[in-house]
Amino acid sequence: MDDRSLLDSIRHLIGEDETADDCAGFDLSDGRILVSSTDMLHETTDFPKGMTEFEKGWMSAAVTLSDIASCGAQPIQLLVAVGLDDPARLVPFMEGAVACAESVGAKVAGGDIDSHTELTVVTTGFGIVERSCCCRRTGASPGDLVCITGTPGLAMAALEGDERYRKNLLTPVPQVKAGQKIARAKASSMMDISDGLAISLYDMAQASGVGFVLDSKNFNLPDVCSGSAREYYLYGGGDFGLLFCIPPACLSALDTDYTVIGTVVSEKGVWCDGDPVEKRGYAHSW
Amino acid sequence: MDDRSLLDSIRHLIGEDETADDCAGFDLSDGRILVSSTDMLHETTDFPKGMTEFEKGWMSAAVTLSDIASCGAQPIQLLVAVGLDDPARLVPFMEGAVACAESVGAKVAGGDIDSHTELTVVTTGFGIVERSCCCRRTGASPGDLVCITGTPGLAMAALEGDERYRKNLLTPVPQVKAGQKIARAKASSMMDISDGLAISLYDMAQASGVGFVLDSKNFNLPDVCSGSAREYYLYGGGDFGLLFCIPPACLSALDTDYTVIGTVVSEKGVWCDGDPVEKRGYAHSW
Known part of the structure; x- marks a missing residue:
């Protein structure tokens, strides 16, 4: 069982809308939406070997701030709850x-400190966005273009030993400014691709009730030393680019770098060059 | 080393104000304050043996909602990040x-699901309160009365086997309505006593830069079968009553049950019947 099927088991408790997105939304009743997101990371499963404590702290913040960024919001505060096996790790x-x-x-406005057998971190972030600019995973419509920022696969290449992309893996940068520009350009949906591009496409397709047709000729494949660039591109996790859908007419107003990789269709699923894309990516399993 | 001294080591990173309180505050610039709080709990240290999964879920929510309540705020949303050794535990x-x-x-508006060797939970809550009614640990002034709601010690009595107080220990009720009434009555400071009354008094005294003089004649000691009621009262953790300070003139407007246990003085420290109160309570240690 993985975390996505486990989430299905509690949808009736939390609500369909609330479980469709990495961010929760709360309407502040003054034209603004408060968005929030929380992520648990721990030593054995989430931090590549050799990371410094500083890098672990950076990454823990980045995963949550990236979710806030994917709503088009400005992150305002971060709370950090940390369970420590060794208190000396806390400061760095x-x-x-x-x-x-x-x-x-x-x-960083607060948090909690606990003792634990294993370094375990939960970061929770808050951001604010105008209601008219708040992007979610839902909202992609047939005819929209499917776009990404950044180059998927670089973090996985670094994990496989490519030192050129070490920073992409260890100190990823949440795409806050890009997210705000994409939201203001009236993107119909947005999320980050930290679990991998393919699984993110499936997550967004499910949330929006649509399908995606990709054309691999448009892929901005990573320059990798070994392995398959296409494998890294579609299935590598740990990149913090944004996946978004947007009506073609809105794209001219978008002042940020992006790559158009496909189009939204009404039939549910994800295809590339006519073939179904394998549904896999980063997931916790038991 | 305990978590309070460890917190001292990162005050310069986070800020004095931000580390003085269990809740972070963010001014929404429209007369309202967004307050938020996060708490990590895990199986071996935080959940008494014999608790059901439902009770563990309830308690995890309660510890954070109690912090929100202690600001006088209305809790709005809760995010629950849970690391599970067994996925079957999630639903209850x-x-x-x-x-x-x-x-x-x-x-409950969202969360995160992770696999972990040990049930580990981080609940993060946020609430909203009018700026003029937002209570913190800071603000207690000499001459204020020191008051509590509820009867400290009942949760510890239950932990020691007194079945009458089982609910106090396992499904504690965050004092949201009482917190709001106390805040509107213009209390100068407030916090919950979940780590124990004595350590909470020291925490509030430090945050406010004052001292407390208690009179044990006024203690509403718990009815306990064994052990020292006074020990339970001052040093038992797990109760979710509120500790607050308030100018005497404001007390007549307060429409909730409370007990006056002492007065605020300018000299720093906590005394009871003339003797220093021992500074101990619930703390994580390494």
Whole structure:
């Protein structure tokens, strides 16, 4: 069983809307939406070997701030709950978390400190966005273009030893400014691709009730030393680019770098060059 | 080393104000404050043996909602990040968390599901309060009365086997309505006493830069079968009453049950019947 099927088991408790997105939304009743997101990371499954404490802190902040960014929101605060096997790890870890938050204009505003057998971190972020610009995974419509920012696969290449992309893997940068520009350009849906491009496409397709038709000729494949660039591109996790859908007419107003990789169709599923894309990516399993 | 001294090591990173309180505050610039709080709990250290999954979910929600309540705020949303050793635990656990949140008018709006060697939970809640009514640990002034709601010690009595107080220990009720009434009555400071009354008094005294003089004649000691009622009262953790300070003139407007246990003085420290109170309570240690 993986975390996506487990989530299905509690949809009736939390609500369909609330479980369709990595971010929760709360209407502040003044034209603004408060968005929030929470992520658990722990040593054995989430931090590549050799990471410094600073990098672990940075990454813990980044995964949550990236979710906030994918709503088109400005992150404002981050809370960091950390379970420590060794208290000496706290200061460099928090320095990393604070540096990442400050790099996108947010503030680490509190948290909790616990003892634990294994370094375990939960970051929770809050952001604010105008209601008219709030993007979710839902909303993609047939005829929209499917676009991404960044180059998927670089983090996985680094994980496989390509030192050129070490920063992509270890200190990923949440795409806050790009997310805001994409949201203001009236994208119909948006999410980050930190679990991998293919699984993210499936997540968004399911949330929006649509399908995606990709054309591999348009893929901005990564320059990799070994392995399959296409495998890294579609199935590598750990990249913090944004996946978004947008009506073609809105694209001219979008002042950020992006790649158009396909189009939205009404039939549910994800295809590339006519063939179904394999539905896999990063997932926890039991 | 305990978590309080460890927190001291990162005050320079997070800020004095941000680390003085269990809740972070964000000014929404429209007369309202967004307050938020996060808490990590895990199986071996935080859940008494024999608890059901429902009770663990309830308690996880309650610890955070109690912090929101202690600001005088209305809890709005709760995010629940849960690391599971066994996925079958998720549904009854979340039923407990949802029931607790709904009991105080809040909604579980999202979360994260992870695999972990040990049940590990981080609940993050946020609430909203009018700026003029937002209570913190800071603000207690000499001459204020020191008051509590509820009867400290009942949860510890239950932990020691007193079945009469089982619910106090396992499904504690966040004091949301009382918190709001106390805040509107213009209390100068407030926090919950979930780590124990004595350590909470020291925490509030430190945050406010004052001292407390208690009179044990006024203690509403718990009715316990064994052990020292005074020990339970001052040092038992797990009760979710509120500790607050308030100018004497404001007390007549307060429409909730409370007990006056002492007065605020300018000299820093906590005394009872003239003797220093021992500074101990619930703390994580390494």
